[in-house]
Amino acid sequence: MPTVGSDVVIAGIGETPVGRLPGWSPVEIQAAAVLAALRDAGFALSDLDGLINLDPYATPNSMFSSTLAEHLGVAPRFACTVDVGGTVTGMTMLQQAVWAIESGYCEVAACVYGENALTGRPAGAQGLHMHNLLGGEEWEEPFGLHGMVIPYALLAQRYLDLYGATDADLAAVALVTRRHALLNDNAQMRKPMTLEDYRASRQISSPLRLLDCSLVSDGGGALVLTRIGRAPQGRGRGVAIRAIGMKTTHNSVALMPDIPELGMAAAGADAYEAAGMGPEDIQVANLHDAFTISVLVSLEALGFARPGEGGALVRSGAMDLGGRWPLNPHGGLLSQAHIGGMLHITEAVRQLRGEAGRRQVEGARRALVSGNGGIFSVCGAMILEKP
Amino acid sequence: MLDLLATSPNPTGASAPFWDACDRGELLFPKCGRCGHLFYYPRRHCPLCGDTALGWQRMSGRGTVFSHSHVHVAFQGGAWSGQLPYTVVLVDLAEGPRMLSRLIGDDASTVRGGDAVSVVFPRIGDRRYPFFQRAAAG
Numbered sequence: 001m002p003t004v005g006s007d008v009v010i011a012g013i014g015e016t017p018v019g020r021l022p023g024w025s026p027v028e029i030q031a032a033a034v035l036a037a038l039r040d041a042g043f044a045l046s047d048l049d050g051l052i053n054l055d056p057y058a059t060p061n062s063m064f065s066s067t068l069a070e071h072l073g074v075a076p077r078f079a080c081t082v083d084v085g086g087t088v089t090g091m092t093m094l095q096q097a098v099w100a101i102e103s104g105y106c107e108v109a110a111c112v113y114g115e116n117a118l119t120g121r122p123a124g125a126q127g128l129h130m131h132n133l134l135g136g137e138e139w140e141e142p143f144g145l146h147g148m149v150i151p152y153a154l155l156a157q158r159y160l161d162l163y164g165a166t167d168a169d170l171a172a173v174a175l176v177t178r179r180h181a182l183l184n185d186n187a188q189m190r191k192p193m194t195l196e197d198y199r200a201s202r203q204i205s206s207p208l209r210l211l212d213c214s215l216v217s218d219g220g221g222a223l224v225l226t227r228i229g230r231a232p233q234g235r236g237r238g239v240a241i242r243a244i245g246m247k248t249t250h251n252s253v254a255l256m257p258d259i260p261e262l263g264m265a266a267a268g269a270d271a272y273e274a275a276g277m278g279p280e281d282i283q284v285a286n287l288h289d290a291f292t293i294s295v296l297v298s299l300e301a302l303g304f305a306r307p308g309e310g311g312a313l314v315r316s317g318a319m320d321l322g323g324r325w326p327l328n329p330h331g332g333l334l335s336q337a338h339i340g341g342m343l344h345i346t347e348a349v350r351q352l353r354g355e356a357g358r359r360q361v362e363g364a365r366r367a368l369v370s371g372n373g374g375i376f377s378v379c380g381a382m383i384l385e386k387p
Numbered sequence: 388m389l390d391l392l393a394t395s396p397n398p399t400g401a402s403a404p405f406w407d408a409c410d411r412g413e414l415l416f417p418k419c420g421r422c423g424h425l426f427y428y429p430r431r432h433c434p435l436c437g438d439t440a441l442g443w444q445r446m447s448g449r450g451t452v453f454s455h456s457h458v459h460v461a462f463q464g465g466a467w468s469g470q471l472p473y474t475v476v477l478v479d480l481a482e483g484p485r486m487l488s489r490l491i492g493d494d495a496s497t498v499r500g501g502d503a504v505s506v507v508f509p510r511i512g513d514r515r516y517p518f519f520q521r522a523a524a525g
């Protein structure tokens with residue numbers, strides 16, 4: 001059973017504005033997020049001796065942790081770049097930071113990702129420029145499978161067929177995250193969405209419509225970790241990482257297990273077991289929502305809903321603010337911004353501190369953050385707790 | 388429909404027999420000589436037991452649709468826009484393994500999960516590709 005359980009806490013969070021940031025480079029965005037997180041934690045730049053990041057997908061770089069360290073003006077004793085996939089990258093950054101601090105490599109570590117995927121793509125480029133092409137050059141691209149929408153469309157069609165679900169189930173996820181984004185001043189999507197709007201949006205790859213898909217965004221998010229006693233703000237604002245569960249099962253969509261066997265269930269079971277908790281102990285559900293279908297699958301794998309009943313749960317209002325498990329109060333990847341899920345983590349911390357303003361979840365003590373990279377290829381579930 | 392399009396697979400030494408068989412109109416999957424595991428896609432070892440003594444099994448080319456999607460956007464730009472809409476399928480082959488392919492034919496647009504399909508090998512450029520069509524049409 002994987003355990004985290006140390007005195008290392010998330011002591012600070014930093015977010016840049018999201019949406020369009022013309023004139024900003026990826027390293028500038030990441031530096032701004034790190035500086036914001038250090039300020040939030042009460043640290044000076046010179047305190048930073050650990051740095052973990054992910055390089056930009058639209059313009060991939062090598063050795064991006066040293067690029068960022070130099071740009072920031074620090075010389076960390078521990079630095080690395082990790083690329084696991086989806087919000088699992090962010091969880092892995094946190095895990096690396098905990099291990100680095102516990103083993104004495106550093107005392108104050110920043111985890112960060114950010115880029116200008118919306119305004120900074122090379123001219124003529126479509127989608128994200130993946131150096132490794134997700135491993136699909138030989139067995140996917142010759143058959144017309146390019147990018148991430150088509151594999152999720154295949155997953156969504158299977159979900160509809162397996163459970164007799166409908167587009168209303170998918171739409172419910174888009175609608176609730178939009179309602180929440182309207183309460184977030186730092187969100188790309190600021191107009192209300194109706195079911196009619198959803199159904200009028202164009203088909204991208206059936207059954208997925210434009211409004212089933214997450215945003216392309218500029219922006220960055222960062223977290224600063226340290227031991228409780230080292231944080232200037234002390235015990236009051238540090239948020240504990242109670243458990244992280246992870247599972248990698250495949251990469252290409254042809255080798256994806258069927259929905260009940262996706263790795264999210266194993267990741268969630270590990271996290272719940274390590275924390276000694278279950279869904280009943282969670283008050284905030286920040287689930288990776290690259291596509292609407294991702295949320296339905298995750299809700300069921302993580303025990304919030306029975307198989308095939310995720311859509312009904314969302315339509316019941318349980319995932320709205322004021323409901324049992326508010327989903328992505330910040331608006332998520334679907335309606336706030338897609339910053340690789342880093343803002344799922346910063347939002348969870350904000351909620352647990354009770355600093356989320358008009359979108360604050362009442363009585364938030366524990367948040368579950370889920371992530372999946374590729375086509376549920378790598379799955380992660382992380383439980384954060386208020387001190 | 389306009390001419391079919393496919394990007395070259397750039398086979399490795401291990402996968403070349405799969406693509407060479409397609410050029411002959413045959414679907415061959417690797418099979419482990421030690422544990423008998425039949426799998427897709429070709430590798431230099433068996434992903435079940437790790438053994439490297441592999442052979443090839445000729446597949447029937449018959450299967451059923453596990454999932455499908457009608458694609459309406461050319462994610463790779465320009466050249467693919469002429470293919471729209473096209474249909475991507477996950478096919479469960481009669482012998483077991485699942486493969487990703489493309490469903491072609493006038494009746495592809497009405498395909499449903501569980502429908503029977505069979506392999507065809509259209510020539511595109513200098514190769515033939517293992518696409519599928521609905522069995523009723525063949």
Ligand SMILES: [Zn+2]
Nearest residue numbers: 419422433436
């Ligand atoms: Zn074997």
